[in-house]
Amino acid sequence: MDHPILEFEKGRPVKFTFENQELPGYEGEPIAAALLAAGIRVLRESPRRHRPRGFFCAIGNCSSCLMVVDGVPNVRVCVEPLRAGMRVERQRGHGDIR
Amino acid sequence: MKSVEVAVVGAGPAGLSAALAAAGQGASVALIERDERLGGQLVKQTHKFFGSERQEAGVRGFVIARGLAEAVAAEPAIEVRLSSTALGYYTDKVVYLEEPDGLVKLRAERTIITTGAAERMLAFPGNDLPGVYGAGAVQTLMNVHAVRPGSRVLMVGAGNIGLIVSYQLLQARVEVAAVLEAAPHVGGYLVHAAKIRRAGVPILVSHSVKEALGEREVRGVVVQRLDSAWKPVPETEATIVCDVICLATGLTPLTELAWQVGCKMGYVPELGGHVPWHDEDMRTTIEDIYVAGDCSGVEEASAAMVGGRLAGLSAAASLGHDRRVAEMKEVAREELAALRAGPTGDKIRKGLARLRGAGGSG
Amino acid sequence: MSESRLGPSETLRRTGVPAEADLDGLKSALARPAGMVAGPMAVLECFQRIPCDPCASSCKRGAIAPFADINDLPAFDPEKCNGCGLCVARCPGLAIFVVDETFGPDEALIKLAYEFLPLPERDGVVAALDREGRPTGQARVVRVQRPKSKDESTVVWVAVPKSLAWVVRSIRVEEGRLAQEASRES
Numbered sequence: 001m002d003h004p005i006l007e008f009e010k011g012r013p014v015k016f017t018f019e020n021q022e023l024p025g026y027e028g029e030p031i032a033a034a035l036l037a038a039g040i041r042v043l044r045e046s047p048r049r050h051r052p053r054g055f056f057c058a059i060g061n062c063s064s065c066l067m068v069v070d071g072v073p074n075v076r077v078c079v080e081p082l083r084a085g086m087r088v089e090r091q092r093g094h095g096d097i098r
Numbered sequence: 099m100k101s102v103e104v105a106v107v108g109a110g111p112a113g114l115s116a117a118l119a120a121a122g123q124g125a126s127v128a129l130i131e132r133d134e135r136l137g138g139q140l141v142k143q144t145h146k147f148f149g150s151e152r153q154e155a156g157v158r159g160f161v162i163a164r165g166l167a168e169a170v171a172a173e174p175a176i177e178v179r180l181s182s183t184a185l186g187y188y189t190d191k192v193v194y195l196e197e198p199d200g201l202v203k204l205r206a207e208r209t210i211i212t213t214g215a216a217e218r219m220l221a222f223p224g225n226d227l228p229g230v231y232g233a234g235a236v237q238t239l240m241n242v243h244a245v246r247p248g249s250r251v252l253m254v255g256a257g258n259i260g261l262i263v264s265y266q267l268l269q270a271r272v273e274v275a276a277v278l279e280a281a282p283h284v285g286g287y288l289v290h291a292a293k294i295r296r297a298g299v300p301i302l303v304s305h306s307v308k309e310a311l312g313e314r315e316v317r318g319v320v321v322q323r324l325d326s327a328w329k330p331v332p333e334t335e336a337t338i339v340c341d342v343i344c345l346a347t348g349l350t351p352l353t354e355l356a357w358q359v360g361c362k363m364g365y366v367p368e369l370g371g372h373v374p375w376h377d378e379d380m381r382t383t384i385e386d387i388y389v390a391g392d393c394s395g396v397e398e399a400s401a402a403m404v405g406g407r408l409a410g411l412s413a414a415a416s417l418g419h420d421r422r423v424a425e426m427k428e429v430a431r432e433e434l435a436a437l438r439a440g441p442t443g444d445k446i447r448k449g450l451a452r453l454r455g456a457g458g459s460g
Numbered sequence: 461m462s463e464s465r466l467g468p469s470e471t472l473r474r475t476g477v478p479a480e481a482d483l484d485g486l487k488s489a490l491a492r493p494a495g496m497v498a499g500p501m502a503v504l505e506c507f508q509r510i511p512c513d514p515c516a517s518s519c520k521r522g523a524i525a526p527f528a529d530i531n532d533l534p535a536f537d538p539e540k541c542n543g544c545g546l547c548v549a550r551c552p553g554l555a556i557f558v559v560d561e562t563f564g565p566d567e568a569l570i571k572l573a574y575e576f577l578p579l580p581e582r583d584g585v586v587a588a589l590d591r592e593g594r595p596t597g598q599a600r601v602v603r604v605q606r607p608k609s610k611d612e613s614t615v616v617w618v619a620v621p622k623s624l625a626w627v628v629r630s631i632r633v634e635e636g637r638l639a640q641e642a643s644r645e646s
Contacts, residue, residue: 001244004269004577005144005158005610008244033243041228041315052314054228058235060132061216061352064226078235081134146552146611148512150530156514156550157611256476269576283473288508289553291476296630297576298593301476400511440509440531 014084031077031088032058032065043067043077044091067091102128102177104413105193105206107184107355110138111399112391112406113212114166119410119426120210121175123419128204129176130195132183136170137163138214140399142237144269145262148287149400152433159399160241187359191386208386208413211356212406215349215370215392220254223309229316233263233346240270248342252319253277256301258398260346261290267344268297275340278305280324280347287442308335310343319343351393359384368449370396375453378431380409381416388413395453397446404433468507477591482507483626490538500543500560500569504534505629506553518550545571545605549612561625568625569602573613579604580616580633588620589630596624599631 001008011027018040025034032043032055042052043065055065060079069075070087073095077088104120106113109131117129135141143159154162170176182202185194187209195202217232219225229248233255236247251272253264256279264274277294282304284291291301304324311318323334349370356374357363362383363372374382374389381388390409391402408430415423438447471479483505490501502523504515513527515534523540524547543558550556554573563569580586580601588599599618606614620628 001240001246001270002577003244004575004579004614006160006241006244010244029243033239033245036239036247037245043228046226051226052228053226054230054315056219056230056235057217057232058238059216079133146514146550146613148510148552150511150513150527151517155512156518156552161611271577284476287510287553288468288472288476289506289510289555292478292505292591293554295476296589296591296593298589298632303474436530437511439529440511442510442531 014082016082016084016086016088018088019090025082027083028081030058031067031069031075031080031082031086034082035077035088042090045093047093050092066095068095073097099192099203099205100128101205102126103206103417104128104208104210104410105130105204106210106212106410107193108138108212108214108391108393109133109136109170109178110212110214110391110402111140111162111166112214112393112402112409113138113210114163114170115403115406116210116212116388116390116410116413117176118166118169118173119407120414120419121173121410123411123414123421123423125175125414125417125419127176128179128206129170130179130182130184130193130204132181134181136167136178136180139234139237140166142234142241143262143399144241144266147400149398149437150433153400153403153437155400162399184355187355187387206386207417208388210380210388210390210406210409210413211353211374211393212389212391212402212409213352213355213393215351215396217345218348218350220307220345220347222307224312224316225310227310227312227316228314229312229341230310230343230345233259233344236342236344237263237266240266240272246270246272247344248340249273250275250340251342251344252307252321252338252340253344253346254307255279255346255348256281256284256286256291256303257346257348258286258290259349260344261286261294263344263346264294264299265290265297268294268299274299275338276300276302276321278307278321279303280306280328282326306330307343311337316341316343349392349396351396353393356382356387356389356393359387361387361389364453366395366449366453368445369394369453373453377454379412379427380405381412395446395449398437401434401437401446404430404437408434467509472507478505478507487626489536498562500545500558500563500571501538502536502541502543502545502547503557503559504536504547504555505557506534506551506555509533512552514550514552515547515556518547520544520546543571545615548573548615549605549607554613557629559625561622563619566622567600567619568622569617569619570599570625570628571615571617572629572631574616574631575613576633578633579614580631584633586618587632587634588618588624588628589632590627591629593630595632596627597621599628
């Protein structure tokens with residue numbers, strides 16, 4: 001982003017998948033930022049009423065942004081760093097911890 | 099088990115200052131931060147700081163953060179632990195830390211809690227829709243990760259955070275539809291308000307959110323006017339098209355660690371909610387535990403830096419370190435008094451008087 | 461130079477826009493002493509007591525007195541001011557402007573802090589906005605001063621019709637007018 005005050009240093013460009021769709025991102029940025037840059041804001045569905053949820057605090061406090069990453073549920077994608085080849089899925093309801 | 103004289107939990111402006119002050123007195127310090135970087139909320143601040151030159155007035159927030167982080171890196175007595183979350187404080191002064199490689203136990207003679215504060219939620223229908231974000235979240239996305247939060251934002255709250263983040267949104271070339279404020283006056287510095295008004299952003303005082311619109315994501319918002327008793331006035335609803343509703347209606351101190359340790363807490367609205375009781379040396383009711391920054395009372399970064407310094411000096415002095423400590427503490431107290439002397443300091447002075455007068459509650 | 465302002469007006473506190481009542485105090489404080497050469501002069505649109513003092517040390521001519529209490533309003537001495545604009549670049553609130561009503565036979569010059577992209581170009585034309593962000597016409601860009609330090613703001617000098625010297629306080633760069641502003645995304 002061109003910015004009047006800040007200079008940004010992003011990690012190397014990588015690819016990851018979201019619900020079988022391949023998306024671009026930068027290594028090390030929060031998964032939620034990469035999703036947002038791709039226009040994806042609905043990150044999960046609430047347990048009882050299946051309401052769409054996104055992130056809220058973006059610093060790992062509020063638990064709004066929990067998704068399934070590489071099969072692991074309840075990942076706070078607003079702080080979890082993106083790595084190449086990650087599989088990201090919307091979490092539906094409570095995480096399934098096996 | 100690792101052992102250190104002073105553990106500082108949270109590396110925002112207060113924690114960084116506390117660590118530097120304690121190390122400057124000769125204490126060994128462990129600076130614990132759950133994020134991958136030092137600086138806390140300071141790294142996102144693009145505006146030039148207020149306060150006096152002693153607190154780096156005129157310097158941009160993220161530049162101050164960089165300076166503090168560099169000073170910490172250059173200080174051999176400070177051990178920095180990033181991606182390290184303090185889980186609790188237990189008998190024999192042991193702090194448990196969760197880190198990527200596993201659990202770490204750290205014994206600390208003194209612990210300074212500088213964990214900051216977090217955005218308050220606001221209750222309205224649709225407030226859980228994707229697109230309702232805290233102001234801090236919007237700042238993180240724009241100023242740290244270079245991602246625009248949306249294309250048209252409705253800002254709720256005309257305190258300093260709401261006004262500053264609105265300006266930052268304009269700098270990131272995101273439209274700000276309006277800033278709502280429930281009170282009849284702008285709450286933040288009027289110069290911040292003037293900057294965004296000059297850029298054509300309306301400020302609607304005595305207004306609040308009625309509901310968020312959108313099925314799967316925010317597509318707009320219905321706002322309403324409030325009367326002098328802060329009650330909604332019927333038939334004053336108006337719809338504003340936006341894809342982000344940004345909440346900047348106040349911060350609440352993050353005090354889980356203080357509660358867990360057993361510090362006496364006080365509920366003081368002027369300080370943001372529940373805060374640990376603390377004296378003029380920033381010491382809590384638990385002898386070895388100190389606090390500073392927003393978790394001790396929501397204020398400003400300048401005050402957080404000075405308060406952190408005071409806590410670091412006090413903790414080090416209590417261990418016998420003394421390199422003109424009394425003099426430096428006096429200077430810090432004078433700086434805090436100066437920052438709080440004007441009308442904008444009324445709230446914090448009242449809050450602290452209330453906290454100390456009451457003696458805290460369970 | 462002592463201050464005896466009554467504080468920000470009710471209008472300013474409600475809207476964030478300084479009202480005539482706030483500005484009148486400023487105009488009278490700037491009334492030029494007899495015998496003084498006309499020219500550019502700093503206008504400090506700072507009406508609220510907040511803890512803030514970097515403007516004082518930014519001035520190399522001592523036109524802004526050192527602060528006894530950092531919550532005071534700046535104490536400005538027009539006799540010492542040459543309109544250089546160092547304070548414009550320094551003020552954290554972007555609240556200081558330089559105004560020169562004698563710039564040209566029909567034009568006044570305004571120096572203002574500008575922290576957006578795209579930056580205007582010298583000799584370019586921009587929209588001139590008032591304190592509410594409403595366009596009042598066009599302004600000619602006379603100079604764009606990039607700061608030496610990232611902590612200071614870029615200062616843009618614009619020429620406006622004389623009658624708007626106390627009205628124009630912001631600009632908008634019209635995207636279509638800048639030749640090198642290719643439509644870059646992100």
